[in-house]
Amino acid sequence: MFNNEMKLEFISKSSNEAFARIAVAAFASQLDPTIEELADIKTAVSEAVTNSIIHGYDKKQGVVKISAWLKNNEIIIEISDKGKGIENIEQAKEPLYTTKPNLERSGMGFTIMESFMDKMNVESVIGLGTKITMSKIIKPKIENDEDEFKMLMTTNS
Amino acid sequence: METEFFEKDKLLVLKITDEIDEHSVQKIRRRADYEMERYMPKKIVFDFDSVTFMDSAGIGLIIGRYKFANMIGAKICMRNLTGSVRRIFDMSGILKLIPVV
Ligand SMILES: Nc1ncnc2c1ncn2[C@@H]1O[C@H](COP(=O)(O)OP(=O)(O)OP(=O)(O)O)[C@@H](O)[C@H]1O
Ligand SMILES: [Mg+2]
Numbered sequence: 001m002f003n004n005e006m007k008l009e010f011i012s013k014s015s016n017e018a019f020a021r022i023a024v025a026a027f028a029s030q031l032d033p034t035i036e037e038l039a040d041i042k043t044a045v046s047e048a049v050t051n052s053i054i055h056g057y058d059k060k061q062g063v064v065k066i067s068a069w070l071k072n073n074e075i076i077i078e079i080s081d082k083g084k085g086i087e088n089i090e091q092a093k094e095p096l097y098t099t100k101p102n103l104e105r106s107g108m109g110f111t112i113m114e115s116f117m118d119k120m121n122v123e124s125v126i127g128l129g130t131k132i133t134m135s136k137i138i139k140p141k142i143e144n145d146e147d148e149f150k151m152l153m154t155t156n157s
Numbered sequence: 158m159e160t161e162f163f164e165k166d167k168l169l170v171l172k173i174t175d176e177i178d179e180h181s182v183q184k185i186r187r188r189a190d191y192e193m194e195r196y197m198p199k200k201i202v203f204d205f206d207s208v209t210f211m212d213s214a215g216i217g218l219i220i221g222r223y224k225f226a227n228m229i230g231a232k233i234c235m236r237n238l239t240g241s242v243r244r245i246f247d248m249s250g251i252l253k254l255i256p257v258v
Contacts, residue, residue: 014178
């Protein structure tokens, strides 16, 4: 069913954010994404991981888990924590909504994940944790090569 | 971050050279505030030319510096916004507040 799968676990330190997004991007590169598609994935991963670290676990230490799957030309990414959970998911997803305005947060994390990925889903239980699932279709580039090949063939004959 | 101050115009250019996320933003914020206090500029330009990655932490960073600049009577603007940096600032609505030059 899936063409490939990976799992990653790390403790909730913000110094792991760069590592997490680069690891997922390296995995996604098997689908031959454009630089822009790769940047979208990196940004969305960074948003979800940061949320787990600063909201989910706050100042406590915990584990952030990432699973990712490649299915045909789609990447599916799941990012979860066992932190404090979200009380009102609909409200949390609203642009500019943040529970930490004093820490220079802008409340745009979920909005960015939604617009940089094709799909985004939030599951959360108070006291148990939060799981973000998102996916993105990487547009295949092989067709262009085929077109080019056909063109070459016709001009040659 | 690279800084340049032009005394004649009281212009401070802050060129961000790191990736901007929750981890790195703390250092960038401290350094920017330090430079702003040190030079007391009238105008501040944030240059994003060397920024290879930015997430929502960048929005908070700029809103925070905007408030700080107001406090010291300076105006801020941004330059060289490209790719996803541009899209993130577009989405946030802060371009209505802070001009891009
Ligand atoms: N993993 C999580 N655990 C607990 N609460 C969360 C989690 N993720 C998000 N939240 C809640 O949802 C709110 C909105 O999240 P969002 O990422 O959109 O904004 P933010 O993190 O506050 O600010 P920004 O991402 O722009 O820096 C957060 O302020 C927080 O209250
Ligand atoms: Mg966030």
